[in-house]
Amino acid sequence: MTLDEAWRILQENQFKRTKNRETILEFFAENDKYLTAMEVRNFMAIDNPGISFDTIYRNLASFSNLGILEETELNGERHFRMQCDHGVHHHHFICTTCGKTRNILHCPMESISVNLPGYEVEGHKFEIYGKCPICIG
Amino acid sequence: MTLDEAWRILQENQFKRTKNRETILEFFAENDKYLTAMEVRNFMAIDNPGISFDTIYRNLASFSNLGILEETELNGERHFRMQCDHGVHHHHFICTTCGKTRNILHCPMESISVNLPGYEVEGHKFEIYGKCPICIG
DNA sequence: TTAGTAAACAGGAACGATTACGATTACTAC
DNA sequence: GTAGTAATCGTAATCGTTCCTGTTTACTAA
Structure with missing residues (x-):
């Protein structure tokens, strides 16, 4: 933004x-x-x-x-x-060294929600932690 | 456990x-x-x-x-x-009303890691929040 | 441009979750 | 039993965050 x-x-x-x-x-x-x-x-x-x-x-x-x-x-x-791309749902890879993030466009919820009959999903969180190429350098 | x-x-x-x-x-x-x-x-x-x-x-x-x-x-x-099932990787649906959890066996990381060349993944978090069937009533 | 008004602010106190610490107690191995 | 160590107690301190109160600021419309 x-x-x-x-x-x-x-x-x-x-x-x-x-x-x-x-x-x-x-x-x-x-x-x-x-x-x-x-x-x-x-x-x-x-x-x-x-x-x-x-x-x-x-x-x-x-x-x-x-x-x-x-x-x-x-x-x-x-x-x-x-906020990265306003309106476009996404998740993040977060570098545990420098804190910079990289967008993950794939959202795991699409393939999951069907397996929760009777449940009311309000939200979700999906984050990947690790080292970015620069910090591995 | x-x-x-x-x-x-x-x-x-x-x-x-x-x-x-x-x-x-x-x-x-x-x-x-x-x-x-x-x-x-x-x-x-x-x-x-x-x-x-x-x-x-x-x-x-x-x-x-x-x-x-x-x-x-x-x-x-x-x-x-x-710890639920020791040794078996899984995630959770967490009820925001009663706090009870339900296991999610599918892990989104399997299909994601290939899209992060040059990155070193250390960990990840995937949680779904909402209401369980009992709390929906 | 200025006066009125609600929003925003500074400064500091308060708060809840967590950690640190010295003194005490409980276990374990001998 | 006894010595040595781990675990605990009770309390104080720390940390991130929020609340409170009086003052200042930005916008509005005359």
Whole structure:
């Protein structure tokens, strides 16, 4: 997702254009990987040492709800990244060294759901962890 | 996994047979679902109100490392359950209401790994969330 | 352009889950 | 039994996250 798309979504939902939101989105646009709230804070603190965690978490949650960011849990910490291809369902390979991701277009749910009669499926999670070619290098 | 199998593994790894470990394993043997440290504590506190969280977390981590328990993250909390069929790779449907699980024998990795040339896969996670037939009512 | 209003923010306290630690207890091998 | 070690207790500390309160900011419409 581009910055323009993100701002369009925010505007459609009556979110104001603030300096903090610009900084957060800029950071995610530049980093194609899952990031923690602390990493976001450290980046924001360069220009604004007094940045509040409340501001960061509130905005990350809003962006996640709006589909601007994707969220996952790694090592017990919440991680966020820019939504890759808006609207196209996919999964991720996540490099355990550098954190970069690679899209997995195949979704295992298609061949599974038929085997769950009587069950109501609400969601699923499929992630692959390992080392990317650069980190193996 | 049965209690006997669990104790055999513990014995092979020089773990002592203590009352606390007996209580923890007994609780998991009786509950075919993912449980939190707090739920384990509440059960143990019936006989031993002074039980320490340190004891619980340390033993849960040991059991998980030994393959006696399986571990996953649900709603930001660590959950543990008895390893189902030791040695047989599988995944889970997890009911978001009662927490009970159902095995998914099909593993999506078989058809995926070929699409990741140059990547080194270390692990993967595949879970389906929803309502089981009992909770749908 | 300015005043009004709701949203956003800073700063810090609070919270729940988890871990660390020194002192104590229980097991095991001799 | 006794020594040595593993396990536990009780508590405090840590960590990531959320809540609270007063202040500031961005948008709106006159």
